[in-house]
Amino acid sequence: MEEKKPITFSVQMTWKEIYKFTMYHTYHSFAGILGVILSIMALANLILSFDKLSDQSKTIMTIVAAWFLIFEPLRMLMRSKSQMKLSKAYKKPLNYIVNEEGITVSQDEESQTIEWKQLFKIAETKSQFLVYSNRINSFIFPKSSLEGQVDDLGNAMAEYSKDTTVKLLGGMKKRGK
Secondary structure (H helix, E strand, O other), rough: OOOOOOEEEOOOOHHHHHHHHHHHHHHHHHHHHHHHHHHHHHHHHHHHHHHHHHHHHHHHHHHHHHHHHHHHHHHHHHHHHHHHHHHHHHHEEEEEEEEEEEEEEEEEEEEEEHHHHHOOEEEEEEEEEEEOOOOOOOEEEEHHHHHOOOHHHHHHHHOOOOOOOOOOEEOOOHHOO
16 A cells, blocks of 8 residues: 555534534434434324323323433533533644554644554544544544545545454445445
């Protein structure tokens, strides 16, 4: 493989980007999908059987219906804002270099490189690349921070992770072919 020029960019994290990640992560998991299905079923049952349900059943159905459709997104919104305020790492931009060796993240004097074979999965959404180092933790690369390098970065990550066990999800599947 011909050595390619590293892709460099900086990300100033915002609560909106954290919220988008949290929503994606939650609602693309088994528990998130199941929760939405249960909430929709409860809402349908509430609407279709309203006259037949006891007051207690109506209350329970309303709570279940609202849980993953209203309460959970609001909780994630508040948590994203709180995380933004509390995390020292988000106060300053994170600097990234993506090359054949892996992804290097730096801030001030600190720097760490994660090799491609150490990654768990890479997902591409409409507005972000999510690079998971394990099932929960992810680097968030907002496409708005990539200054015209969106396709270069997506294609490079697909190519560099090709001979690894990294799972490609969302738009990354097309890039990995």
